[in-house]
Structure formats: structure tokens, C-alpha cells
Amino acid sequence: MSDETRAAEGVFGAGSSGSTPAEGPIRSIxxxxxxxxxxxEGALKVQRATRLWVEVDRGSFPQVFDHIVKGMGFCILCTITGLDLGADLGLIYHLAREGGIMANVKTRVPKGExxxxxxxxxxxxAIYEAELEDLLGAQIDGKPQGPRYPLPEDWPLGDHPLLKDWKPKGAAQNV
Amino acid sequence: MGTRTVIPFGPQHPVLPEPIHLDLVLEDEKVVEAIPKIGYVHRGFEKLVEKMDFNELVYVADRICGICAFIHSMAYCQGVEAVMSVEVPPRAEFLRTIWSELARLSSHLLWLGLMADAFGFESLFMQSFRIREKIVDMLEEMTGGRIILGVCRVGGVRRDVPNDALADIVRRVKDLGVEMHRLADVFLQDDSVKHRLVGVGVLIRDQAAELGCVGPMLRASGVSRDTRTLGYAAYGSVDFAPIVEKDGDSYARCAVRIRELFQSVDLVAQAASKIPGGEVGVKVSGYPEGEYHSRCEQPRGEVIHYVKGDGTRYLQRYRVRTPTFANIPALLRMLQGCELADVPVLVLTIDPCISCTER
Structure with missing residues (x-):
């Protein structure tokens, strides 16, 4: 990473507690x-001057998400990442705003809910949510109807290949 | 209301050798709705983290796309380097910048050629590809690869390029810039080209922003947003500003890509003139533990690589959001209300890369 990038992003090493001028905006967020x-405690993590991680429970997610999007100007949804966390599915909403600061909002929902x-x-x-449904079996309320993505039409319903306990079947087992 | 007809468009069709299917609902000759189907060649790369260690995954990232491969591997490496707090030597950052810009030139010239072919201008297609071939030759000389460079690694790059060879590359790229001007004049001034592009597929600024557009699609609608301005690799050391057009039509998207050709020529020259000496890689030990969200600007727009490691050699999660994926909702909006005859051109103006999208 170049010095300029470090300066732009205000990178600081693990365990560093002092803040730099570049961190000012993200610290105030x-x-x-x-x-x-x-x-x-531990729900908020400033990783560097352009990366904020917020972990919230499912109950308070709508209020926090609404405030970050409408009240703090994070008007760009980069993507949604789904994770298999055992009994729960983890969801990360990667939000960004002009200037390069990103707020990654994490929550978790029990599988099947x-x-x-x-x-x-x-x-x-909608396309990110369709992917979560297909690959991880997430259930999304209020998503517009549309074709499935990315699995083919004849892929069995209920078979979600990004789950950690998923095993390939048939000829794919030998790949 | 006229009679409604549904026309299947794809997955195999004349304008694009990659599979995307659209069910076009028509009223007379006008499209009222486009229903997409993608996923024909989904490869499940993200599942490979369970079988390949984080260093091997660089090769996988390099193969996500057959056009802008290098920037995928760089975005992935930047993610892992951030998680592992690896300091990449400045020379490697400059080489990454030079290769990224040459990859952008190659990609934009390929798009211009395909676009010319789509509206039946074969000699323009040939000229675009003739120039592109010379860019690809340069990449081969420097890295050994023409498209999939295989030159990025966690901690730096695999190959150095001597300064005199870089000076020669700059001279040749600048010479090509003169040829690109002749190409640009035809694309931007020819009446028959304008007839196919001006006012076609207008996406206004608010729509582009609301639908999450990225890259030249977004900038052609008047939004000045380019991930390179965040200063990753050596972009913080070179002087440039996002190329923006206001009209939001197919002509504006074409103009943004053409102007970006000259911007890339300039960035290659700037980076080569400022490149410091020193090593091009550092030894990396240990395994990634933590998560990071890496952003880079590909020729088609911002690409996102999310990596999460749990302290073992295998990542826990790897996710890629490609720019074409982000531009598909905007494509569907543009298709509403367009003439059937304009559909191929509109699909092409997002510069679709289904290979990336089906990672």
C-alpha cells in the first residue's frame, strides 16, 4: 500500500488506539x-479511516439502517454479503457515501426466518437478495417477484450450495 | 394499448458471445418490459474458498473475467493484504497501476470494436481491434500473459519491468494515442454512428444513482464517481479527474469510454515517470484473520471483493460484486420504452461482462 493510500485511508495498525486527523469523519460517524x-461494546469497529463496521441485532437493524442511509448520507449500496454462521445466517450490507467512507452494517438472522x-x-x-435466497437459503420479505438468480431453473429448490454443510451431488462430487 | 408480444432475446444472440437472456415484452415495436435470466454459466468461484488456500485464490480471482482479469486479482490481493496488514512496496503499487490502465485500454478498445460491429461498421471494428492487439502485445512483453496476466500476488507482484522497458512502453502507448484520436473522431463525429447512439437509452442522473449504477454508465449520466480517486495502488500519486458526461444516452456512454482511453494513456505515462525503485514484493507469512471490503475501478465500474479469514489457510468467505451485476437493474430500466431495433445496442452500452457476473 502506497504512502498516499495510507494517508488517504488513514491506515493504522492493529491495536492502535490513538486517532489520526484522517480518522476524524469516521470517528464522528x-x-x-x-x-x-x-x-x-464491540458493536462498532473503525477499521481504518474509510471502513466502519457496525453489528446490530435483527430487532434494531431497521432503525440503524434507516438512519445510516437517510440520516448520514450512505446512499450507495455496494452489495450484500451473506455468510453461513452455523445456526444463523450473517448478512452484511456494504454501504458507501461520496468521499470513500464505507459503513458495513452486519446483522444475523436464524436460518429459516x-x-x-x-x-x-x-x-x-433485488438482484443481491435473489442471490442470497438462491445460494444461502435466506428468506427475504417484501422482495419484488422475479426470476431466480444465479442457479438454473432446474436446480432443486431448498438446495443452497454456499452453505458450509452443502456437498456436491452426482458427477460434481469428483470435481 | 397495442397487442403484446413476448420476444426471447438470447441467451445466444448476435451481439454478445456471452449468455444473457431477456424476455422482451413488446407493444407493437416498443419494449414495455424486459425480464432477465442470467446464471447460465455460473461457476461457483466463491465456493472454492473451501478447497483452495488464500494464495491459490489469486489465480482464481485472475480468472473471474476474460477481459479485465488483472484488476480482479489486484482487488483480491488488496483485500487480503489489508486483513494481514501487509505493506506492498511502492514499485509494485505503480506496476499494478500501469497494468490496470493497460487493461482498461484493452477493455475499452474491445468494447468500441464490438459496438462498431453491432451497428454494422466493420472497418471501425477492425481498427479498434488492431490497436487493441498492440496493447495486448505490450502486456505480454511485460508479464508473459496477454489477458490473464497471472502477475499479481499477495504482497506485491511477480515480475518487475526495467525502467527502460517502461519508457519504451510509454512511447508506444503515446503513439497509439494518436491512432486512437482518429478512431475517436469516427465514433464521435460520424453521422451514422450518432444516429444509432444519440438520445437512445437515456438514463438520467437520479435514475443512475438510485439503481446503483457504476463506472462509465454512472459517469455518462453526470455523476462524478470513480473509485480510483480513493487512491488505492498508486492512484494517489497521479493526477486525474473522473470523466463525466451529462446526457446519459448511449452516445454519452461511448464518449466517456473514448475519453477514458486518453486518460489511461496519460496515467500510464504519469505512473511510469514517477515509479520509484526497489523491491516488487514482500514475503508474506501467516494466515489472514479478519475481514475487509476491497474496492477497485474496473473498466466497467467499481468491483467489490470481500474477504474474511479465520486464521487458517482457507478463507471463510469470499464474495465478488462485479460492475456488470450492478448495472443490470439500470439496463432493464433503459430497455423500458425503447424500440426493439435498439435493444442490441442498449445491451452493449452497459459493456456487459457476463463472465465476471457469473463468477
Whole structure:
């Protein structure tokens, strides 16, 4: 990483507690979230001057998400990442705003239970949510109807290949 | 209301050798709705983290795309390097920047050629590919690979390029810039080209932003957003500004890509003139533990690589959001209300890369 990038992103090593001038904006975003939602210890992590991670429970997710998008100007949804966390599915909403700061909002939902769609905020999110449904078996409430993605039409329903306990079947076992 | 007809468009069709299918609902000759089907060649790369260690995955990332392969591997490496707090030597960052810009030139010239072919201008297609071939030759000389360079690694790059060879590359790229000007004049001034592009597939600024557009699609609608301005690799050391057009039509998208050709020529020259000496890689030990969200600007727009490691040699999760994937909702919006005859051109103006999307 170049010095310029380090300066631009305000990179600081693991365990560093002092803040640099470049971190000012992201620290104030973190402070605002902390004071507004009284987040538990460890829920907020400033990784570097352009990367903020917020972990919230499913109940408070809608309020936190709404505030970050509408109240803090994070109007770009880069993507949604799904993770298989055993009994739960993890969801990370990667939000960004002009200037390069990203807020990654994490939540988790028990497998088999539904999460609300974010398409009212980001119409383009439907395709990300379709992917979560197909590959990880997430259930999304309020997503517009549309074709499945990315698995083919004849792929069995209920067979989600990105789950950690998924094993290939048939000829694919030898790959 | 006229009679409604559904026309299947793809997955095999004349304008694009990659499979995307659209069910076009027509009223007379106008498209009222486009229903997409993709996923014909989904390869499940993200599942490979369970079988390949984080160093081997660089080769996988390099193969996500057959056009802009290098930037995928660089974005992946940047993600892992951030998780592992690896300091990449400055010379490697500059080489990454030079190869990224040559990859952008190659990709944009390929798009211009395909576009010319789509509206029946065969000699323009030939000229675009003739120039592109010389760019690909340069990449081969420097890295050994023409498209899939295989030259990025966690901690730096695999090959150095001597400064005199870089000076020669700059001279040749600048010479090609003169030829690109002749190409640009035809694309931007020819009446028959304008007839196919001006006012076709207009995407206004608010729509582009709301639908999550990226790259030249977004910039052609008047939004000045380019991930390179965040300063990754050596982009913080070179001087440039995002190329923006205002009209949001197919002509504007074409103009953005053409102007970006000259911007890339300039960036290659700037990076080569400022490149410092020193090593091009550092030894990396240990395994990644933590997560990072890496962003880079590909020729088609911003690409996202998310990596999560748990301290073992295998990553726990790897996710890629490709720019074409982000531009598909906007394509569907543009198709609403267009003439059937304009559909192939509109599909092409997003510069679709289904290979990336089906990672």
C-alpha cells in the first residue's frame, strides 16, 4: 500500500488506539451511531479511516439502517454479503457515501426466518437478495417477484450450495 | 394499448458471445418490459474458498473475467493484504497501476470494436481491434500473459519491468494515442454512428444513482464517481479527474469510454515517470484473520471483493460484486420504452461482462 493510500485511508495498525486527523469523519460517524442507538461494546469497529463496521441485532437493524442511509448520507449500496454462521445466517450490507467512507452494517438472522427486503431504499438490491435466497437459503420479505438468480431453473429448490454443510451431488462430487 | 408480444432475446444472440437472456415484452415495436435470466454459466468461484488456500485464490480471482482479469486479482490481493496488514512496496503499487490502465485500454478498445460491429461498421471494428492487439502485445512483453496476466500476488507482484522497458512502453502507448484520436473522431463525429447512439437509452442522473449504477454508465449520466480517486495502488500519486458526461444516452456512454482511453494513456505515462525503485514484493507469512471490503475501478465500474479469514489457510468467505451485476437493474430500466431495433445496442452500452457476473 502506497504512502498516499495510507494517508488517504488513514491506515493504522492493529491495536492502535490513538486517532489520526484522517480518522476524524469516521470517528464522528461512529460517535453519532453510538449515542443514538446505545450500541453494546464491540458493536462498532473503525477499521481504518474509510471502513466502519457496525453489528446490530435483527430487532434494531431497521432503525440503524434507516438512519445510516437517510440520516448520514450512505446512499450507495455496494452489495450484500451473506455468510453461513452455523445456526444463523450473517448478512452484511456494504454501504458507501461520496468521499470513500464505507459503513458495513452486519446483522444475523436464524436460518429459516425472514429478513426484510431493503429494496424500498435501493431498488437495485433485488438482484443481491435473489442471490442470497438462491445460494444461502435466506428468506427475504417484501422482495419484488422475479426470476431466480444465479442457479438454473432446474436446480432443486431448498438446495443452497454456499452453505458450509452443502456437498456436491452426482458427477460434481469428483470435481 | 397495442397487442403484446413476448420476444426471447438470447441467451445466444448476435451481439454478445456471452449468455444473457431477456424476455422482451413488446407493444407493437416498443419494449414495455424486459425480464432477465442470467446464471447460465455460473461457476461457483466463491465456493472454492473451501478447497483452495488464500494464495491459490489469486489465480482464481485472475480468472473471474476474460477481459479485465488483472484488476480482479489486484482487488483480491488488496483485500487480503489489508486483513494481514501487509505493506506492498511502492514499485509494485505503480506496476499494478500501469497494468490496470493497460487493461482498461484493452477493455475499452474491445468494447468500441464490438459496438462498431453491432451497428454494422466493420472497418471501425477492425481498427479498434488492431490497436487493441498492440496493447495486448505490450502486456505480454511485460508479464508473459496477454489477458490473464497471472502477475499479481499477495504482497506485491511477480515480475518487475526495467525502467527502460517502461519508457519504451510509454512511447508506444503515446503513439497509439494518436491512432486512437482518429478512431475517436469516427465514433464521435460520424453521422451514422450518432444516429444509432444519440438520445437512445437515456438514463438520467437520479435514475443512475438510485439503481446503483457504476463506472462509465454512472459517469455518462453526470455523476462524478470513480473509485480510483480513493487512491488505492498508486492512484494517489497521479493526477486525474473522473470523466463525466451529462446526457446519459448511449452516445454519452461511448464518449466517456473514448475519453477514458486518453486518460489511461496519460496515467500510464504519469505512473511510469514517477515509479520509484526497489523491491516488487514482500514475503508474506501467516494466515489472514479478519475481514475487509476491497474496492477497485474496473473498466466497467467499481468491483467489490470481500474477504474474511479465520486464521487458517482457507478463507471463510469470499464474495465478488462485479460492475456488470450492478448495472443490470439500470439496463432493464433503459430497455423500458425503447424500440426493439435498439435493444442490441442498449445491451452493449452497459459493456456487459457476463463472465465476471457469473463468477
Amino acid at each position: 461512529a460517535a453519532e451511531l453510538q449515542s443514538k442507538f446505545s450500541l453494546p 425472514a429478513m426484510k427486503s431493503v429494496t424500498p431504499y435501493f431498488p437495485g438490491a
